[in-house]
Amino acid sequence: DTGVSQNPRHKITKRGQNVTFRCDPISEHNRLYWYRQTLGQGPEFLTYFQNEAQLEKSRLLSDRFSAERPKGSFSTLEIQRTEQGDSAMYLCASSLSSGRRPLLSTDTQYFGPGTRLTVL
């Protein structure tokens, strides 16, 4: 399977614990995005990377959230001191940036299946 993969698929944790999610993008995709989706809502943008550089962070990304993409390949999203309000589906997407005004095809963000987080 050459699509975006995310692990784990489900995570149940107690309030106050730290959790870490992993995303493996499509091979050679240089952009990687994180989104959060709550029940009945559209995904909300959190942050994205171009290679290993984190280029944009949403105001939704509080100090308890940190994302990394070492070596520009896989990415991790860590949530410290989880709260019940953090319960959501965390989605990862990747795309290929051409470095100039791209074709529509290079703008396409391919999403993974998500990690569902439940904070008790």
Next chain:
Amino acid sequence: QQQVKQSPQSLIVQKGGISIINCAYENTAFDYFPWYQQFPGKGPALLIAIRPDVSEKKEGRFTISFNKSAKQFSLHIMDSQPGDSATYFCAASINPGGGADGLTFGKGTHLIIQP
């Protein structure tokens, strides 16, 4: 502030009918408008996308109509089939060149196609 407003929230269409979902945006800097389809337990999958320099784009049974002056765009699904039953999201982003920034999504439309 919701920058992309989507309607209706839910929609029921008979098999073979036309499904129409509408979106309106506020940020005139948006220049990339995709539609995504999402099935339960899955991540969103791109259906079709458009830039504001064209008013319509068709791919198979799916058509995007775009009205730049009204800041509105819509998805039309022709000959709707039960397999089209899913949640549909419109989205928008700013593409200064070199790839898309983070997408701003609408709240979604839950579409049910009745056999």
